[in-house]
Amino acid sequence: MRALKLVDTNRLELREVPVPEPGPGQVRVKIAGAGLCHSDVTIMAAGAEGSPFHGITIGHEGAGHVDALGTGVTAVREGQPVIIDLLWSCGHCRQCVQGRSNACQVNGTRWMFPTTPGLGPDGTMADYLVADVRHVVPLDGGPLPALDPHGIAPLADAAVTPMHAINTVRGRLDGGATVVVIGLGGLGHMALQILRAVGAARIIAVDANPAKVEQATRLGADLALLADDQTAARILDETEGFGADVVFDFAGVDATVDLATKTVAPEGHLRLAGLGGGSFAYTLNGVNAVPWGVTVQTSYGGTRADLDEVVALARRGLIHVETTDYRLDDYAKAFADLEAGTLPGRAILVP
Ligand SMILES: [Zn+2]
Ligand SMILES: [Zn+2]
Incomplete structure (x- = not known):
């Protein structure tokens, strides 16, 4: 063979x-x-x-x-x-x-x-x-x-990889919640559909590739954004300045980890499933802090x-x-x- x-x-x-x-x-x-x-x-x-x-x-x-x-x-x-x-x-x-x-x-x-x-x-x-x-x-x-x-x-x-990450936050996917999916490749395009199937949360999808952004609404996103230097501000606007309940990063490069960190709400969840080699830098309070109560989980x-x-x-x-x-x-x-x-x-x- x-x-x-x-x-x-x-x-x-x-x-x-x-x-x-x-x-x-x-x-x-x-x-x-x-x-x-x-x-x-x-x-x-x-x-x-x-x-x-x-x-x-x-x-x-x-x-x-x-x-x-x-x-x-x-x-x-x-x-x-x-x-x-x-x-x-x-x-x-x-x-x-x-x-x-x-x-x-x-x-x-x-x-x-x-x-x-x-x-x-x-x-x-x-x-x-x-x-x-x-x-x-x-x-x-x-x-x-x-x-x-x-x-x-x-x-x-x-x-399976997004399913696992999503299953760690199932209780947070209520109808009033907003979730962000960053990176719409192999994992991200499945994550959109799984989120649509198992929860009622509003879904904001982000990617740097226009074709993938275009595909996102068809796969379940309520709002699809082409990544640029205004994306974090736009997501905060969409969430009354408070941030998203859950942010999934399926790319895992510095820019996407940064975007995830800047858009998660207090008591929200960061799920970093991409293996792009980015780093997650944070302090317990002060300038580079994540909001209070945020959980951070990688997944394999x-x-x-x-x-x-x-x-x-x-x-x-x-x-x-x-x-x-x-x-x-x-x-x-x-x-x-x-x-x-x-x-x-x-x-x-x-x-
Ligand atoms: Zn793989
Ligand atoms: Zn075992």
Whole structure:
């Protein structure tokens, strides 16, 4: 089969490798679509020999059909459509059983996220992937319509990551609230739809790209703003000078963290989910302080419960992924378009 391998710093190669066999408790999935994420670009920079990422098959968003069952597997059937969980946490440590499986203490460390396909085990940009059966989620069965796995792989990360951040502030999304979503790429475009589906808050969307701003109202924003040096003042105007109840930053560069900090209300929530390398500087009071009572939380991925919820929202037709398809062997073009930042939504590699 073909697998997209990280063979050196910023160098990918589509190579022929043996089809993996599922062991006991595992399934093999025939990939129908794999999503491209900015994290893939970050990992590619660490592809040199000696790095833990050297030689891996990349891709951490994937969905497809169950193709073969290892011994003892009864939870899924051959041919069943499934999505692959982003984080392969242990399921039984204290963090996992208390609902923080995205911070699993057995398969992750204080600074290292839990085991993730495409960032350790071979990932989704290949014809097939093998995973423990508990790390795949069926896309059919029960009363809801089934999902076609082609085109929905980004639910595993681009939707789960905002779902997790949003679930930390669900009680704040009442009809009188205002939330701000900064960064309308893969994660942000899903966040708008999830916020619309699960809460009544007014949504203000912000991006520096006019095409993404234009798309935002269609995806659920009440007001979409093209970022400039007046954006913070405009958001404060829109909130009677008080600020927004919740500000999500899905870019995470200095300018967006700054905008988030300048527009959050007292007792509001800053949710910094973008990994753009920005810094968050604050003082306890004085000039660079955030307003009283503000909570600040970063996030990595989400839990299995967050994944189950986004799958349910998608099966009900309440959220959908905006995608552009590329053939697996056309990966170079897909990555070039991702890095150019012009893609609306998510690029999908189709084996
Ligand atoms: Zn990702
Ligand atoms: Zn665990």
